[in-house]
Structure formats: structure tokens, C-alpha cells
Amino acid sequence: ENTTVVIVGAGVAGLTLGTFLLRGGVDCVVLERRDRAYVERRQRAGVVDSRAVRMFRAWGLADRVVGGVPLEPVLHFRVDGEPRPFRYATDGHADGRLCPQQVLVRNLIDVFVSDGGDLRFEAEGVELADIAGPRPRVRYRDGAGVTRTIGCDVVAGCDGEHGVSRTSVPAGALTSYSREFGYAWLSVLADAPASRQTTMAIHDRGFASQFPRGPGASRCYLQCPLDTVVEEWPDDRVWGEIEARFGEPVAARGPITSKTLVPLRSVVHEPMRHGRLFLLGDAAHIVPPTGGKGMNLALHDAGVLATALRAWLTERDASLLETYSATCLRHVWNYQAYTAWVTDLVHDAGDASYRGAFRRRLARAELERLFDSEIAGRLFGEFLTGLN
Numbered sequence: 001e002n003t004t005v006v007i008v009g010a011g012v013a014g015l016t017l018g019t020f021l022l023r024g025g026v027d028c029v030v031l032e033r034r035d036r037a038y039v040e041r042r043q044r045a046g047v048v049d050s051r052a053v054r055m056f057r058a059w060g061l062a063d064r065v066v067g068g069v070p071l072e073p074v075l076h077f078r079v080d081g082e083p084r085p086f087r088y089a090t091d092g093h094a095d096g097r098l099c100p101q102q103v104l105v106r107n108l109i110d111v112f113v114s115d116g117g118d119l120r121f122e123a124e125g126v127e128l129a130d131i132a133g134p135r136p137r138v139r140y141r142d143g144a145g146v147t148r149t150i151g152c153d154v155v156a157g158c159d160g161e162h163g164v165s166r167t168s169v170p171a172g173a174l175t176s177y178s179r180e181f182g183y184a185w186l187s188v189l190a191d192a193p194a195s196r197q198t199t200m201a202i203h204d205r206g207f208a209s210q211f212p213r214g215p216g217a218s219r220c221y222l223q224c225p226l227d228t229v230v231e232e233w234p235d236d237r238v239w240g241e242i243e244a245r246f247g248e249p250v251a252a253r254g255p256i257t258s259k260t261l262v263p264l265r266s267v268v269h270e271p272m273r274h275g276r277l278f279l280l281g282d283a284a285h286i287v288p289p290t291g292g293k294g295m296n297l298a299l300h301d302a303g304v305l306a307t308a309l310r311a312w313l314t315e316r317d318a319s320l321l322e323t324y325s326a327t328c329l330r331h332v333w334n335y336q337a338y339t340a341w342v343t344d345l346v347h348d349a350g351d352a353s354y355r356g357a358f359r360r361r362l363a364r365a366e367l368e369r370l371f372d373s374e375i376a377g378r379l380f381g382e383f384l385t386g387l388n
């Protein structure tokens with residue numbers, strides 16, 4: 001069996017790439033390890049930034065794939081329990097959408113399948129071969145247990161942080177850069193509406209936040225030590241701690257449906273290409289969830305690769321493909337820098353036990369600068385919208 005591009009992973013990166021390739025007249029097959037119901041229910045990110053919405057619009061897809069309500073140009077900080085709403089200055093915020101990741105994924109699957117796309121769920125044991133040569137092969141077992149092999153021109157590794165694509169690259173060919181922040185977030189999903197689009201608490205008990213995930217649900221985060229035992233956080237303790245850090249009651253205390261511990265870290269693997277294998281999204285880089293950029297970086301990679309592959313395959317112009325890794329890494333490091341800055345800011349300004357009293361005062365000064373300086377506020381707005 002043969003195709004032009006095999007895409008490993010049907011997350012936001014893989015599905016966006018596949019959908020754009022179909023529109024650009026490029027054949028592809030998407031292989032996904034999980035079943036469709038699992039992929040469509042996986043709840044993670046919640047904001048599609050302005051840059052990403054504009055990208056979907058440029059491909060004629062924004063109305064079909066991006067759901068949700070427009071973003072308000074305000075972040076509701078609570079500092080030491082007091083409200084400090086921060087209205088950011090930007091021309092581009094109106095395009096951003098509060099769109100749960102699984103809504104985007106569901107819409108992308110619908111569009112890809114209805115456009116005639118070849119999407120294969122429950123593809124087990126994916127293995128890549130000959131990625132350094134001109135004709136890679138991808139082997140997997142289908143849902144019936146039959147082993148299949150697909151020959152292709154290009155493999156797109158969109159299989160997330162723990163996928164098979166990056167680990168198929170020979171040792172030493174990629175360089176990894178990473179930073180551990182030294183604390184974690186207890187991340188909970190609740191059947192309880194959020195009081196507003198954002199609540200982000202800076203408090204000496206630690207950072208806390210709440211964001212809507214659709215009309216009746218929300219995701220909350222609580223900064224906590226890396227060795228936190230999730231079982232020691234029953235629902236009442238979670239809500240009580242959130243309210244203590246917010247300095248106000250939450251809109252509603254609903255049942256918590258998921259609790260996980262997320263250690264905060266930043267990772268980049270370079271280059272984002274090895275031979276005919278291209279890495280996208282979490283397979284190539286991880287950001288802490290603080291800046292809301294993980295999903296948006298994955299979408300950016302997909303747009304860059306789709307444009308490059310279309311130029312190469314339909315116009316025989318390889319120049320964009322040659323610069324794929326450099327183009328993406330420039331964007332990725334810019335947003336790594338933003339994410340690291342905002343992560344340090346909201347944590348250091350609160351609980352000083354991690355990085356000390358000096359850093360706490362620096363972070364407080366940086367926070368005040370956002371309110372005092374129109375230019376600082378505008379820069380922050382540029383990053384939030386993804387238009388920097």
C-alpha cells in the first residue's frame with residue numbers, strides 16, 4: 001500500500017495537517033492508536049488563539065472547525081485575594097476562541113472524514129522504517145490484528161510526547177533542551193461552571209486558576225509540590241484550597257471528574273526533522289500549561305508543514321520544507337520564552353518558598369509593570385493572541 005504522507009497520531013497537530021493536506025490535493029493516511037470515542041472525549045486545552053483562528057480562516061475552515069465563544073481581552077487576576085483585572089491592549093484578541101480541545105478535535109475529524117480523508121483508529125504497534133531514505137515505510141496492526149505496511153514520501157510524527165516517532169530517530173541525531181520548574185499543578189476537571197473566562201490567583205499559598213471548559217464544566221489548577229499524592233486531595237479539600245487562594249467562593253462546587261498531577265516543565269527537541277520524518281506538536285516540544293500555548297504551537301507546526309508539503313509536492317519547490325524546522329523552532333522558542341516568563345511571574349509572585357523573597361519582589365514588580373506600562377501590556381497581549 002502507498003500514499004504520499006503518513007501522519008502518526010490524530011491529535012490536533014495530525015488532524016489539522018491531514019485536513020490541510022486534503023485541501024491542498026496531497027494524499028495522506030492518519031494512523032491513531034486509540035479509538036474514535038477516546039480521542040473525541042480527551043479534554044485538555046481550552047483556548048484557540050487568534051493566530052490559529054486566522055490560520056484556519058486562511059484555509060477556509062474556521063467556521064467548520066473552531067467552536068466556542070470569543071475571548072474577552074481581560075485576564076482576571078486575583079492578587080492576595082483581591083481582584084486585579086488586567087485588560088490587555090491588542091488589536092487581534094477578537095479572533096481568539098474559548099474552544100475546548102475536544103471540540104476542535106471532533107470538528108476536525110468530521111471535516112477530514114467528510115472530505116474523504118483516510119483515518120484509521122486503533123492502529124497498534126506503529127513502527128517507522130527507512131526514515132532517512134527517500135521512501136519511508138510505516139508498519140502497524142489494524143483493529144483486526146492484521147499487520148499492514150504503507151510506503152510514503154514523508155512521515156509526519158504527530159503522536160505527542162510519548163509517541164513512537166521521535167524515538168525512531170537514531171540516538172544522537174536530536175538534541176533535547178529542558179527545564180523543570182520544581183513544582184506541579186494539581187489539575188482537576190469539574191462539572192461546575194467557572195465564574196468568568198479566567199481566574200488566576202497569585203497568593204502566598206501558591207498559584208490557583210479556573211477556566212471554563214464549555215458552559216457547565218471547568219478546569220482548575222492548584223500549584224503544589226512535585227511529591228503531592230492526588231488521593232490526599234478529596235473534592236472538598238480542592239474546592240477549599242481554590243477558594244482560599246482566590247479569596248472568594250467559586251461559582252459552584254460541582255463533582256470533580258478527573259484529578260491529575262502535572263509537573264511543570266519546558267522541553268524542545270531539535271531539529272524537528274530527521275530525513276523524511278517531520279516532528280510536530282508535543283512530539284517536538286512541551287510548554288507548561290500556564291500560557292495556554294501547547295495546543296496553539298501544535299497548530300502552528302501543522303500550518304507550516306502543510307504549506308511546505310503542498311509547495312514541494314505540487315510546485316516542486318522544496319525551500320519551505322528545507323526550512324520547516326528552523327521556521328517552527330523560531331516560533332517555538334519565542335513562545336517558550338513567553339511561557340517561562342509568565343510561569344515564573346505567577347508562581348514567584350506568590351509562594352516564595354521555591355525561589356525566595358528576592359524573586360518574589362521581582363515578580364511583583366513585573367506584575368505591576370503590566371498595569372502601569374501600555375507597552376508592556378501590549379506585548380503581553382501580542383503573546384496571548386499568538387500574533388507576536
Ligand code: FAD
Pocket residue numbers: 008009010011012013014031032033034039044045046047101123126158159160161162163164187262280281282283289291292293294295296297298
Ligand atoms: P496530542 O494531542 O497528544 O495528540 C497525539 C495523538 O497521537 C493522540 O491522539 C495519541 O493517542 C496518538 N498517539 C500517541 N502515540 C501513538 C502511536 N504510537 N501510534 C499512533 N498514535 C499515537 N495547551 C494549550 O494550548 N492550552 C491549554 O490550556 C492546555 N492545557 C492542557 C492541560 C492538560 C492537562 C494537558 C495534558 C495539556 C494541556 N495543553 C494545553 C497542551 C495540549 O493539550 C497539547 O500541547 C496538545 O494536545 C498537543 O497536540 P498534539 O497533536 O501534538 O498531541
